Amino acid sequence: MQILLAKSAGFCFGVKRAINLAFNTAKKRGKVFCLGPIIHNPQVVEKLKLSGVQEKESLEEIEEGTVILRSHGVSPEVMEKARRQGLKIVDATCPFVMRSQKFVRRLTEEGYFILIVGDRKHPEVQGIMGQAKGKVLVIDSPEGLKGLKRSERIGVVTQTTQTLANLKEIVAQVLERALEVRVLNSICSATAQRQLESRELAGKVDCVLVVGGYNSSNTNKLAEICQKVNPHTYHIEEAGELNPSWFKGAKRVGLTGGASTPNWLIDQVIKKVRDFEKNRAKA
Ligand code: SF4
Incomplete structure (x- = not known):
């Protein structure tokens, strides 16, 4: 395998x-x-x-x-x-998150209404929201735009883990609601690269393992992306959760991990999958 x-x-x-x-x-x-x-x-x-x-x-x-x-x-x-x-x-604070905070602070001072694309419960979004002094709406999909009133000037910023497709769709609709729109594409390039690579990987293998915290937004997003391409996708936090039945008949297993997943956890998962393989060969 x-x-x-x-x-x-x-x-x-x-x-x-x-x-x-x-x-x-x-x-x-x-x-x-x-x-x-x-x-x-x-x-x-x-x-x-x-x-x-x-x-x-x-x-x-x-x-x-x-x-x-x-x-x-x-x-x-x-x-x-x-x-x-x-x-x-x-x-x-990650310098990329700091850049979003500064953007929102500057635009708020200049009188813009702020639209944040992301999860309003996530700490990164809450920190950015705090810079907008109440003149802010947080949405995670185009449907949320129903709550956005027409405004002269709107500043758009995203949570770093968002997808470009979602941002593009939202910005296209915001253009119909404002005279002036300023957008910071604050999607983290490391996150975008990871999502792209994971999507490609999921299409090439029989089974995908996504390793990372259940409370990690970027790991959950990876699992969601891989699941859409490959239904045999499993999100785990550590090697102990692996189930040998997932690998029955699999010739290729894909493994990816979130931005907050340490290499030692990934190595433990690889070792355990190899152990399953050895035990199967012995049986
Ligand atoms: S994924 Fe990492 S590099 Fe990207 S914004 Fe988050 S902390 Fe920063």
Whole structure:
């Protein structure tokens, strides 16, 4: 059985940067806090915990010390609150997310209404929303445009994990509702590349494994894309979830992983699939 691994599987630049910042800060200061999970991968979060990075749900739970702001970024209100509390801030916001925040801040100051294409519950979107001072609508599909009033000027920005097809469809319709439209194509190129590669991979194999956190937006999106091309797609977080029956008769297995999936988890999955193969040969 051949295992085809997507070249782009594993940590992206922004996640690597955030994880390194967290490990290095914990090493220097002994104990640090992180607002929410630093990345959407429970296995990595557990490793960080053992190194001294403690996850907290809100700033109220942190009395003093250092707080790491994760790669998804935070709203200006949260940043301001952390400063007022006298906490030392280590900002691990991905530079691509920071670019979206700056775009929205500038356009809001210039009087634009902001449209965000993404999931309003996702922390990245909430951080960007905070820059728009209430003049904002978040939608995840063209249907959501029903809630958009005609406006002179509209600024459009996307969550980094969105697809270009969705953005294009939405922008085409926004043009009919405004005199002036400014768009930041903030889809992360690492994400776009990963989606393209995974889609191609899914078409070439008998079975696809998508490895990554169930709470990871970009991993879920990958699973959705692969599922559309190949119904034998399985989203797993770790090797222990693999089921030997998935590989019966399979000649080629495709493997991809989200931006927050570490290589060691992917290696464990490959090893387990190989073990199934050996056991089958012995039987
Ligand atoms: S997926 Fe892209 S935007 Fe998100 S953290 Fe990674 S590099 Fe940054």
